Amino acid sequence: MFPWLRQVLDYLGGAADEPPPGFPDLLTSPMFWGIWWALLSIVVYIFSGQTSKFIYIDF
Amino acid sequence: MSWKQVFASLITTAVVLAAFNLTVHRLARNSVPRQLITRLNSVSGVTHLALGNSLMAAGFDEKAFDQKLGSHSTRSVNAGLGSTGPVEHLLVLRDEERKNSHLRYVIYGFFDFQLTDDNATQVSDLIGNRAMSYYVEPDIALRFYSMPWSDRIAFYFYRETPMIEDRAQVWAKIELVRRWLSQAGLPARTYDRFGRVADFTALEAASPAQFAERCDALMVQHVGLNSAILEIIRESQGHNAVVVMVEMPMHPSHQSRFYSVPAWGRYRSYLHQLVSREGVVYLNASDWIRDPAEFADNLHMNGVGAEKFSRRLAQFFLQLGDHPLRLVSKKP
Numbered sequence A: 001m002f003p004w005l006r007q008v009l010d011y012l013g014g015a016a017d018e019p020p021p022g023f024p025d026l027l028t029s030p031m032f033w034g035i036w037w038a039l040l041s042i043v044v045y046i047f048s049g050q051t052s053k054f055i056y057i058d059f
Numbered sequence B: 001m002s003w004k005q006v007f008a009s010l011i012t013t014a015v016v017l018a019a020f021n022l023t024v025h026r027l028a029r030n031s032v033p034r035q036l037i038t039r040l041n042s043v044s045g046v047t048h049l050a051l052g053n054s055l056m057a058a059g060f061d062e063k064a065f066d067q068k069l070g071s072h073s074t075r076s077v078n079a080g081l082g083s084t085g086p087v088e089h090l091l092v093l094r095d096e097e098r099k100n101s102h103l104r105y106v107i108y109g110f111f112d113f114q115l116t117d118d119n120a121t122q123v124s125d126l127i128g129n130r131a132m133s134y135y136v137e138p139d140i141a142l143r144f145y146s147m148p149w150s151d152r153i154a155f156y157f158y159r160e161t162p163m164i165e166d167r168a169q170v171w172a173k174i175e176l177v178r179r180w181l182s183q184a185g186l187p188a189r190t191y192d193r194f195g196r197v198a199d200f201t202a203l204e205a206a207s208p209a210q211f212a213e214r215c216d217a218l219m220v221q222h223v224g225l226n227s228a229i230l231e232i233i234r235e236s237q238g239h240n241a242v243v244v245m246v247e248m249p250m251h252p253s254h255q256s257r258f259y260s261v262p263a264w265g266r267y268r269s270y271l272h273q274l275v276s277r278e279g280v281v282y283l284n285a286s287d288w289i290r291d292p293a294e295f296a297d298n299l300h301m302n303g304v305g306a307e308k309f310s311r312r313l314a315q316f317f318l319q320l321g322d323h324p325l326r327l328v329s330k331k332p
Helices: A002-013 A030-046 B003-030 B032-042 B054-059 B062-069 B086-099 B128-135 B138-144 B149-158 B167-182 B197-203 B208-220 B227-238 B252-259 B262-277 B303-320
Strands: B048-051 B076-078 B105-110 B242-247 B281-284
Touching (some): A030 B167, B003 B032, B003 B167, B032 B128, B048 B062, B048 B086, B062 B076, B086 B138, B128 B167, B138 B149, B138 B227, B208 B262, B227 B242, B281 B303
Parallel strands (some): B048 B076, B048 B105, B105 B242, B242 B281
């Protein structure tokens, strides 16, 4: 299980060109990659707010 | 992956990000500035408009003020907005003046050097409540912000992108989670409506000496009133409203550390001259609240302090009577 998971993460992270056996075909489509990149961008975005030493919460 | 596939992926990414932008836009529909504008639109016949930052937002109690004035023909509204400056206050005033012909007094609450500080702003500063300048008269805001040209270009891009314009809507929620996690197992910190109580000391000068130095520097350089403040005065007077500049009540520790230095007394007289020249009433209310228990933190009054301050402020307006400008040149 864990070696397979590692191979999946390698594939998603771009370290491997081919997905491991058993990886759903649907998730190798360009649309999946588009959604994946967007989700990563959103995760980066929502956690990039701690740039000021002082934040009002009365927003 | 072929170029065609890469292109298809990028289109998909753009679609998802567009959907996320719409989500942020919906999240921000009830942001604090929008709530304030909606509220101002719903209250009619306002005669006394209280303007300022969080000190006014926390310190002005409309009910106590109106009760003390005891007149059916007067109506006050608290238009204070936390973490904002004179430019945003000007936008709030203009919004109110567009639909209200009853305005008689603009009560502007300030602290420290707010009246003479310039409007130097970077586009990254326009976050939280200050983001209102993206959607309430952005051209007026840009006229008063002192901003590099690259930031002016970015301003137009940002205002079309909810993810950037209203990023505080998302970041504030994450910040709350971050604070909750960082506090696990530690003694509870005290919070008030604006944030962590301890954080507000960061808004004060580092030392009385530095504070005094700043007072003297502003006078030596003959610094005038902030351009947005001058516009607030012009706009108000153009609508036949009298402006009252109120030095807001400050915590006793702020009083003893900073307002007791002789340089502040000199700066106060200097400020008084500047505002009197513009036909504005100067009111020193900084020592009206002397009990630390009537403050929520180092800067903001709590409910009890706000009620006390507002009643005394109303008393001042009763004394002004029908000839408010007779107090323009009196000592603060």
